[in-house]
Amino acid sequence: MLALPEPKADILARRDEIVAGLRAILPASGVITEPLRLKPYETDGLPAYRQIPLAVALPETTEQVAAVLKLCHSIGVRVIPRGAGTSLSGGATPLADAVVLGLMRMNRILEIDYADRCATVQAGVTNIGITQAVAGNGFFYAPDPSSQLACMIGGNVGMNSGGAHCLKYGVTANNLLGLTAVTIEGDILHLGGNHLDAAGYDWLGLITGSEGMLVVVTEVMVRILRGPEGARAMLAAFRSNEIAGQCVDAIIGSGIIPVALEFMDRPAIHACEAFAHAGYPLDAEAMLIIEVEGSVAEQDDLLDRIKRLCEPFEPLSMRVSQSPEESLAIWKGRKGAFGAVGRISPDYMCMDGTIPTSRLPEVLRRIGEMSDQYGLKVANIFHAGDGNLHPLVMFDANDPDSFHRAEAFGADILKLCVEVGGCLTGEHGVGLEKRDLMRFQFSEPELERQRRLKDAFDPAWLLNPAKVFPLQDKPRQAA
Amino acid sequence: MQTSFTAEQLRDPDIQSSNKILRTCVHCGMCTATCPTFVLLGDELDSPRGRIYLMQDMLESGRPATAEVVTHIDRCLSCLSCMTTCPSGVNYMHLIDHGRRYVEETYTRPWHERLLRNTLVRVLPSPSRMRWALTAARLAKPFRALLPGGVFGSRLRAMLDLAPTHLPPRQVVNGVHRADGTRRGRVALLAGCAQQVLAPSINAATIRLLTRLGYDVVVPPSAGCCGALTHHMGQHDPAMAAARTNIAAWSAEMAGEGLDAILINTSGCGTTVKDYGFMFRDEPEQAQAAQISALAADISQFLSRIGYAPTRDPAGLTVAYHAACSLQHGQSVTAEPKTLLRKAGFTVVEPAEGHLCCGSAGTYNLLQPEIAGRLRERKLDNIRRTTPDLIAAGNIGCLTQLAGAGLPTIHTVELLDWMAGGPRPAALPA
Ligand code: SF4
Numbered sequence: 058m059l060a061l062p063e064p065k066a067d068i069l070a071r072r073d074e075i076v077a078g079l080r081a082i083l084p085a086s087g088v089i090t091e092p093l094r095l096k097p098y099e100t101d102g103l104p105a106y107r108q109i110p111l112a113v114a115l116p117e118t119t120e121q122v123a124a125v126l127k128l129c130h131s132i133g134v135r136v137i138p139r140g141a142g143t144s145l146s147g148g149a150t151p152l153a154d155a156v157v158l159g160l161m162r163m164n165r166i167l168e169i170d171y172a173d174r175c176a177t178v179q180a181g182v183t184n185i186g187i188t189q190a191v192a193g194n195g196f197f198y199a200p201d202p203s204s205q206l207a208c209m210i211g212g213n214v215g216m217n218s219g220g221a222h223c224l225k226y227g228v229t230a231n232n233l234l235g236l237t238a239v240t241i242e243g244d245i246l247h248l249g250g251n252h253l254d255a256a257g258y259d260w261l262g263l264i265t266g267s268e269g270m271l272v273v274v275t276e277v278m279v280r281i282l283r284g285p286e287g288a289r290a291m292l293a294a295f296r297s298n299e300i301a302g303q304c305v306d307a308i309i310g311s312g313i314i315p316v317a318l319e320f321m322d323r324p325a326i327h328a329c330e331a332f333a334h335a336g337y338p339l340d341a342e343a344m345l346i347i348e349v350e351g352s353v354a355e356q357d358d359l360l361d362r363i364k365r366l367c368e369p370f371e372p373l374s375m376r377v378s379q380s381p382e383e384s385l386a387i388w389k390g391r392k393g394a395f396g397a398v399g400r401i402s403p404d405y406m407c408m409d410g411t412i413p414t415s416r417l418p419e420v421l422r423r424i425g426e427m428s429d430q431y432g433l434k435v436a437n438i439f440h441a442g443d444g445n446l447h448p449l450v451m452f453d454a455n456d457p458d459s460f461h462r463a464e465a466f467g468a469d470i471l472k473l474c475v476e477v478g479g480c481l482t483g484e485h486g487v488g489l490e491k492r493d494l495m496r497f498q499f500s501e502p503e504l505e506r507q508r509r510l511k512d513a514f515d516p517a518w519l520l521n522p523a524k525v526f527p528l529q530d531k532p533r534q535a536a
Numbered sequence: 537m538q539t540s541f542t543a544e545q546l547r548d549p550d551i552q553s554s555n556k557i558l559r560t561c562v563h564c565g566m567c568t569a570t571c572p573t574f575v576l577l578g579d580e581l582d583s584p585r586g587r588i589y590l591m592q593d594m595l596e597s598g599r600p601a602t603a604e605v606v607t608h609i610d611r612c613l614s615c616l617s618c619m620t621t622c623p624s625g626v627n628y629m630h631l632i633d634h635g636r637r638y639v640e641e642t643y644t645r646p647w648h649e650r651l652l653r654n655t656l657v658r659v660l661p662s663p664s665r666m667r668w669a670l671t672a673a674r675l676a677k678p679f680r681a682l683l684p685g686g687v688f689g690s691r692l693r694a695m696l697d698l699a700p701t702h703l704p705p706r707q708v709v710n711g712v713h714r715a716d717g718t719r720r721g722r723v724a725l726l727a728g729c730a731q732q733v734l735a736p737s738i739n740a741a742t743i744r745l746l747t748r749l750g751y752d753v754v755v756p757p758s759a760g761c762c763g764a765l766t767h768h769m770g771q772h773d774p775a776m777a778a779a780r781t782n783i784a785a786w787s788a789e790m791a792g793e794g795l796d797a798i799l800i801n802t803s804g805c806g807t808t809v810k811d812y813g814f815m816f817r818d819e820p821e822q823a824q825a826a827q828i829s830a831l832a833a834d835i836s837q838f839l840s841r842i843g844y845a846p847t848r849d850p851a852g853l854t855v856a857y858h859a860a861c862s863l864q865h866g867q868s869v870t871a872e873p874k875t876l877l878r879k880a881g882f883t884v885v886e887p888a889e890g891h892l893c894c895g896s897a898g899t900y901n902l903l904q905p906e907i908a909g910r911l912r913e914r915k916l917d918n919i920r921r922t923t924p925d926l927i928a929a930g931n932i933g934c935l936t937q938l939a940g941a942g943l944p945t946i947h948t949v950e951l952l953d954w955m956a957g958g959p960r961p962a963a964l965p966a
């Protein structure tokens with residue numbers, strides 16, 4: 058079990074003063090302090106870790122965010138930024154002496170500029186909310202994490218979120234143009250803008266994926282793209298995980314870049330089918346969702362070539378979606394996959410790591426072996442095209458032993474990712490969950506440079522501390 | 537999610553059911569985004585996931601409900617949008633029903649709240665009392681401005697605003713309505729309570745359409761309110777009593793000449809009748825209740841099943857189809873009404889944010905007028921953007937909630953009956 062730093066007694070003692078300060082800044086409904094009402098804020102999408110915070114603040118403007126941060130900075134209170142609370146790595150897990158700064162009331166679309174293809178929105182707008190706002194004019198926002206219905210764009214920036222369609226369009230960082238962000242001192246920064254290369258340091262690159270540890274993002278300017286002429290998904294079913302993995306490798310190796318190339322194994326197929334009724338092949342051990350886009354002729358050509366690439370792997374079936382409704386159902390299953398696993402197991406831990414796609418068959422085999430070794434089931438769901446794995450380790454939270462085994466199993470999977478030349482994170486960030494594994498990925502000098510970067514923005518380590526860096530070798534953070 | 541009920545607590549069948557539901561929730565948060573109150577209020581506590589958490593804490597602690605928790609439970613519309621969204625299959629409906637009952641049993645509301653709720657519980661399910669109350673409300677309308685401020689006054693004002701200025705004449709539909717021509721089957725119709733008073737034309741159209749299609753339609757005189765209104769207010773005993781009466785009435789019909797279906801044309805009631813099987817899971821009527829739930833169908837489901845065809849030329853009207861929450865989320869009936877309306881020759885448009893509740897939600901618009909009002913405006917804005925000639929919906933609550941905004945609000949079945957030879961709906965300007 059990962060430890061959270063000890064709360065500072067002097068801060069807890071000044072609770073009334075902090076709450077009064079917050080009340081002076083925000084309307085009554087924007088400050089939550091009663092223990093009962095704080096409880097639902099004790100966790101996020103990783104409910105294995107819980108801690109009731111000191112208070113919750115729900116600002117509606119950048120200025121209010123600045124005022125709250127200034128207040129917290131002046132007293133030395135830690136601050137946990139929170140969007141929709143869908144983080145699967147515990148990015149929004151609170152601390153007992155911290156104020157949770159929830160940005161979900163900042164849910165306005167500020168400006169849409171079709172001529173220059175960009176949209177400016179507040180941080181609490183959902184990922185899909187951006188696409189919905191521009192869809193009427195034939196545009197969309199490309200990164201599409203599975204939680205896109207609920208997750209908020211501010212959190213997407215914090216975690217540099219990806220999604221199924223990132224194979225073609227890139228992750229958040231590749232679609233971000235500008236930011237309004239607030240420092241822990243309460244200074245408001247405007248970074249980037251609607252131009253490809255900003256003057257000076259690459260601020261956006263630095264802030265994207267910084268997990269709420271450097272600044273609090275309040276407004277985001279993103280690139281919106283014109284939708285493709287059309288898109289079609291195809292399902293290919295295989296006899297084993299390894300064979301499906303080899304097929305992924307063959308498709309990517311051929312130079313074809315589908316818009317999405319997704320992998321599900323047997324447990325995942327069954328759980329998702331029960332939720333989405335998409336006609337997934339229930340007889341298969343593994344399935345690929347392959348989507349292509351473009352004109353009808355282009356789609357036909359690509360699907361043809363992909364089918365031919367699949368054939369040597371003796372697929373059990375190959376089915377091309379015949380209608381937009383069918384495609385929608387196919388994606389509904391995939392996007393609801395994590396939750397759908399809740400149908401077959403009371404709890405799961407969703408891992409997130411990246412590997413070179415050529416190592417896929419081997420990694421899948423070893424995950425299977427570990428599953429036997431730990432005595433825990435695993436469902437494999439992932440963005441196979443870019444090697445982003447999401448094994449879901451199933452356990453029973455009412456059984457502490459099962460939880461400890463799940464933690465160890467998860468850690469082993471991520472170590473395996475690093476070992477084969479991949480990385481600890483794909484798109485969920487390090488958060489709390491993978492904090493202690495950072496040393497498998499980075500050397501001490503590398504870690505120290507990253508810590509100094511944090512020092513430069515937030516010398517007292519008030520913003521979202523206890524995340525990303527191993528706790529014990531970082532006195533500044535635990536202090 | 538992890539739960540920590542004691543073995544002792546788990547002996548209670550309600551706790552057992554809720555524990556199972558809580559264990560299914562994986563806390564992913566997907567449901568927050570489609571919850572009307574979260575969208576409006578931007579607070580985890582007013583989201584499904586937050587409420588689930590609050591209820592878990594309340595039930596696990598075994599202590600009486602507190603004012604804070606009650607605030608957030610009361611703000612829930614029971615629209616069940618969260619159930620449509622939840623990939624994990626969490627049965628939020630059964631959990632919130634249990635939560636509301638727990639609140640009613642352990643929490644003492646302020647006196648004016650109790651007065652209001654008790655009045656609603658007595659008036660709404662009884663057509664005769666409802667008539668009387670609406671007449672009184674109509675007479676009181678001119679004095680609206682004299683009402684006190686505060687929660688109490690604003691609720692009374694909400695009631696007066698919802699009361700129609702004109703009440704249609706009483707129509708009795710009890711009894712058996714014989715099929716025209718060859719008889720294809722026999723169905724029971726739930727005549728409803730509030731709907732009978734507010735819009736008797738809905739039942740009239742339903743009966744005309746079904747008899748024309750060859751069905752005997754029976755409305756057992758002893759059947760009455762389905763129990764939904766009291767059930768959603770956590771009033772377990774009156775809800776069960778109402779349901780029990782209906783179960784007895786329909787069971788007698790099933791044992792007699794038999795029933796092919798039990799039809800409901802108010803989707804709010806339909807969701808509850810389809811849940812009788814669960815509500816009576818530990819009662820002697822269990823088997824009959826389950827049978828009734830299985831026979832229950834929304835009128836649009838039944839018409840799709842037996843086949844519907846218009847006889848008139850298309851009216852050339854554009855209909856904004858408003859999906860009632862109880863129909864789309866409570867019963868997962870989404871395509872049927874639209875398909876039928878299109879078949880009947882209407883151009884059907886679907887407003888944006890169709891998954892969001894209009895704020896009616898049973899007694900919600902009377903108990904939470906502020907949130908209900910904001911949802912109404914949001915809904916009407918989205919509807920107006922589709923520039924329709926009228927609004928169609930399958931639930932009387934929504935029809936009343938959206939009325940008075942310059943667009944006729946008409947039950948789907950009245951439009952279908954009209955196109956199949958029935959009279960032009962009175963709400964449509966000539
Ligand atoms: S979507 Fe379902 S599983 Fe996820 S938090 Fe909501 S109720 Fe729980």
Ligand code: SF4
Nearest residue numbers: 571612613615616618
């Ligand atoms: S029933 Fe409706 S209002 Fe209540 S939590 Fe679910 S979505 Fe929200």
